[in-house]
Amino acid sequence: MSSTSQAMLNQGLFEEQEMPTQMGFFTFPSNLSCPPLGLGCHQSLKAFNIAAAAPLAAEADASSAANLTETLLSSSTAQKHREDPASDFGGPQLLSLQRSSANFWAWGEVNECLASKKIGVDDHLAVSAMKMKRIKARRKVREPRFCFKTMSDVDVLDDGYKWRKYGQKVVKNTQHPRSYYRCTQDSCRVKKRVERLAEDPRMVITTYEGRHVHSPSHDLDDSQPSNSQLSNFFW
DNA sequence: CGTTTTTGACCCGCGC
DNA sequence: GCGCGGGTCAAAAACG
Numbered sequence: 364m365s366s367t368s369q370a371m372l373n374q375g376l377f378e379e380q381e382m383p384t385q386m387g388f389f390t391f392p393s394n395l396s397c398p399p400l401g402l403g404c405h406q407s408l409k410a411f412n413i414a415a416a417a418p419l420a421a422e423a424d425a426s427s428a429a430n431l432t433e434t435l436l437s438s439s440t441a442q443k444h445r446e447d448p449a450s451d452f453g454g455p456q457l458l459s460l461q462r463s464s465a466n467f468w469a470w471g472e473v474n475e476c477l478a479s480k481k482i483g484v485d486d487h488l489a490v491s492a493m494k495m496k497r498i499k500a501r502r503k504v505r506e507p508r509f510c511f512k513t514m515s516d517v518d519v520l521d522d523g524y525k526w527r528k529y530g531q532k533v534v535k536n537t538q539h540p541r542s543y544y545r546c547t548q549d550s551c552r553v554k555k556r557v558e559r560l561a562e563d564p565r566m567v568i569t570t571y572e573g574r575h576v577h578s579p580s581h582d583l584d585d586s587q588p589s590n591s592q593l594s595n596f597f598w
Numbered sequence: 599c600g601t602t603t604t605t606g607a608c609c610c611g612c613g614c
Numbered sequence: 615g616c617g618c619g620g621g622t623c624a625a626a627a628a629c630g
Binding site for chain 2: 527528529530531547
């Protein structure tokens, strides 16, 4: 990790920004077993310095972000993969990186609602309603997101964190269900979705939402504690 | 027996 | 206002 990207890391990677969804495509070595971008997979992170720096640059500077995205999307390899994912099977895996648009749903709305709520005829019901309102409102808060597209036989890639499945849904126009996972850590609200690409079932799309507030549950490389710290800048 | 997965129901946002 | 589709909940089942 270069000092530049490290500096960019310190600027707060993947904080929500007011910018449209961006999709960048990267290739990374096929021997990587998990997504490389700060997901607690230290080996991958180390092996993927350049790609890790890319979104950082995008975050740090809007204009360079545009240039970067343009560069990435126009690269022949990425383009080839985008147009025909099956065309280069066995070569470097394709990684797509998507960052969500800013989705700020203000807590103010909730607070306002709760503050103006008069104690009703049935206090118990009122409290329940308020709780429900709070829960529902919380759902609207969008965490920073991005997704990986990897070619893999297994759906759930080992990213160093422990996940609990909380739902599965059949998505329209796809024969493969989408699975929903939550980080098992109590205080951590990171979620991820795992699905297979309709056009090419060999491709697994993993979407991460939120940022881990803890270290990975198991370290792959204990000799490099700094990497553990590093990955927490991402998640 | 505690933890995780499954799965149908429910909720919500969005487009029409 | 209504229907559709995606996301979450929670009870039951499965697992270790």
